[in-house]
Amino acid sequence: MKRTAEVVIIGGGCLGTSTAYHLAKLGLTNVVLVERDHMLGTGSTGRNAGGVRHQFSSEANIRLSIESISLLERFQEEVGYEIDFHQDGYLFLLSTQDAKRAFHSNVQLQRGLGVEVSELSPEEAAKLAPGLSVEGVIGATFCARDGIADPNGVTMGFAKAAQSAGVEINRDTEVTGIKIEAGKVSAVETNHGEISTRTVVNAAGPYARNIGFLAGLDIPVLPYRRHIFITKPLAPPDAPSSRIMVIDFETTFYFHREGAGILFGMSDPDEASTFDISVNWEFLERLIPIASRRLPALGDSAIAHSWAGLYEVTPDATPIIGRAPELEGFYMINGFSGHGFQHSPAAGRLLADLIVKSETPDFDLRPFAYERFSTGAIEPEKAVV
Numbered sequence: 368m369k370r371t372a373e374v375v376i377i378g379g380g381c382l383g384t385s386t387a388y389h390l391a392k393l394g395l396t397n398v399v400l401v402e403r404d405h406m407l408g409t410g411s412t413g414r415n416a417g418g419v420r421h422q423f424s425s426e427a428n429i430r431l432s433i434e435s436i437s438l439l440e441r442f443q444e445e446v447g448y449e450i451d452f453h454q455d456g457y458l459f460l461l462s463t464q465d466a467k468r469a470f471h472s473n474v475q476l477q478r479g480l481g482v483e484v485s486e487l488s489p490e491e492a493a494k495l496a497p498g499l500s501v502e503g504v505i506g507a508t509f510c511a512r513d514g515i516a517d518p519n520g521v522t523m524g525f526a527k528a529a530q531s532a533g534v535e536i537n538r539d540t541e542v543t544g545i546k547i548e549a550g551k552v553s554a555v556e557t558n559h560g561e562i563s564t565r566t567v568v569n570a571a572g573p574y575a576r577n578i579g580f581l582a583g584l585d586i587p588v589l590p591y592r593r594h595i596f597i598t599k600p601l602a603p604p605d606a607p608s609s610r611i612m613v614i615d616f617e618t619t620f621y622f623h624r625e626g627a628g629i630l631f632g633m634s635d636p637d638e639a640s641t642f643d644i645s646v647n648w649e650f651l652e653r654l655i656p657i658a659s660r661r662l663p664a665l666g667d668s669a670i671a672h673s674w675a676g677l678y679e680v681t682p683d684a685t686p687i688i689g690r691a692p693e694l695e696g697f698y699m700i701n702g703f704s705g706h707g708f709q710h711s712p713a714a715g716r717l718l719a720d721l722i723v724k725s726e727t728p729d730f731d732l733r734p735f736a737y738e739r740f741s742t743g744a745i746e747p748e749k750a751v752v
C-alpha cells in the first residue's frame with residue numbers, strides 16, 4: 368500500500384469509485400481508495416434496487432439525474448463496462464389531491480429542464496403495467512427514460528477504469544483514524560498503517576457519520592433499514608414483462624421485474640435509525656396487504672430471495688457533496704437518502720472537479736453544501752421513496 372497519496376477515498380461503493388474514476392479522468396491518479404470489506408460494492412451499493420429516475424422535486428436533484436442518466440446511457444463506450452441499463456420508465460401512482468398537485472408542479476420543473484415526463488389518468492397508468500390495480504389512484508406521472516441498471520456493473524466499471532489509470536484500490540483496509548495538523552487533514556490511519564495525505568474523501572455510505580467523528584465533525588447522516596423481496600416467477604397477466612418501476616407514492620411501495628420474478632420493497636415509517644441489516648419477516652407481513660392492493664398477484668406469490676440494506680439519510684433527503692469548511696482537506700459525498708446509486712455518476716464528477724479545480728462553474732453546489740444545516744438554506748427533496 369502506498370504511504371503517501373494526493374487523495375485518499377474512504378469507501379468502495381458506487382460513490383467512492385465514481386469519485387476515483389473522475390479524479391483519474393482529470394489526470395489526478397496519485398489516489399488511494401480504501402475499502403474495509405473484502406470486495407467492493409457490498410455495502411448499500413450491493414443491496415439496492417437499481418432504480419434510476421429524473422422524477423425528483425428539487426432542481427438540484429433533477430440536474431444530478433440528467434447528468435447521471437446521460438453517462439449511464441453511454442457507460443459501456445465511455446467507461447468500458449456493461450451495466451444492463453433498461454429504460455422501461457418509472458410510473459408514480461398518486462392517490463391524494465396534495466400529491467397530484469405536488470407532482471404536477473414537479474413535472475413543470477422537470478419539463479422546464481428538458482426532461483420529457485407525462486401526466487397520466489389511472490386508466491392510462493394501468494395499461495403500462497399488466498397486473499396493476501389502480502383502485503383509489505387519481506393520477507400518475509411517467510418518464511420513459513427512467514429505468515433500472517446494475518449497481519455492481521457501475522461500481523466495477525468505475526473501479527476498473529480508475530485502476531487502469533493508476534488509482535490504487537486496497538480492499539480489507541479499514542480506516543481507523545484521521546490525523547489533523549493545524550486545522551488541516553494530514554494523514555489517514557488504517558489497520559494496515561498510515562497514508563499521508565492532504566485530501567480525504569468520505570464516501571463511507573451509511574457509516575459517513577462515523578468517519579466524520581474520526582475528524583471531529585458531526586455529519587448529519589443516519590442509517591435506516593430498507594428491505595427488498597424477490598418473488599418466484601410471476602409473468603403477464605399477473606405482472607409486467609417489462610422492467611417498468613411502479614411506485615405507489617402514498618405508501619412508498621414499489622416493484623419492478625427482476626429476472627423471472629418481481630422485486631418489491633417499501634420504507635417502514637415506524638422503524639428508527641439502525642445499522643441492523645437482518646431481514647425482519649414481521650415487516651413482510653405488514654407489507655403484503657399494501658403490496659397486494661396494487662399488484663394483487665403478490666398476495667399469493669412465494670418469496671425466492673430477500674435482504675435488507677441501509678439508506679444513508681440527511682434531514683432534507685438531499686446529499687452532501689463538498690468540503691467541510693472547518694477542516695481543510697476533508698470532502699464529503701454522503702447522505703444520498705435512497706438515491707445514491709443513480710446519482711453516483713454526476714456526484715463523483717462534481718466532487719472530482721471541486722478537488723482538482725476548486726470549483727464547479729457549470730453546477731451550483733450550494734443545495735448540497737454541508738453548511739446548509741447550520742445556515743438553514745435547505746430545500747427538502749419531496750419525491751422520496
Ligand SMILES: Cc1cc2nc3c(=O)[nH]c(=O)nc-3n(C[C@H](O)[C@H](O)[C@H](O)COP(=O)(O)OP(=O)(O)OC[C@H]3O[C@@H](n4cnc5c(N)ncnc54)[C@H](O)[C@@H]3O)c2cc1C
Binds near residue numbers: 403404412418573
Ligand atoms: C434496499 C435499498 C434499495 C435502494 N434502492 C436504490 C435505487 O433504486 N436507486 C438508487 O439510486 N439508490 C438506491 N438505494 C440507495 C443506494 O444504494 C445508496 O445511496 C448508495 O449505494 C450509497 O453508495 P455509497 O458508495 O455511498 O455507500 P456504500 O455502497 O455503502 O459504500 C460505502 C463503503 O464504505 C465502506 N466503509 C465504511 N466505513 C469504512 C471504514 N472505516 N474504512 C473503510 N471502508 C469503510 C463500506 O464497507 C462500504 O463498502 C437503495 C438502498 C437500499 C438499502
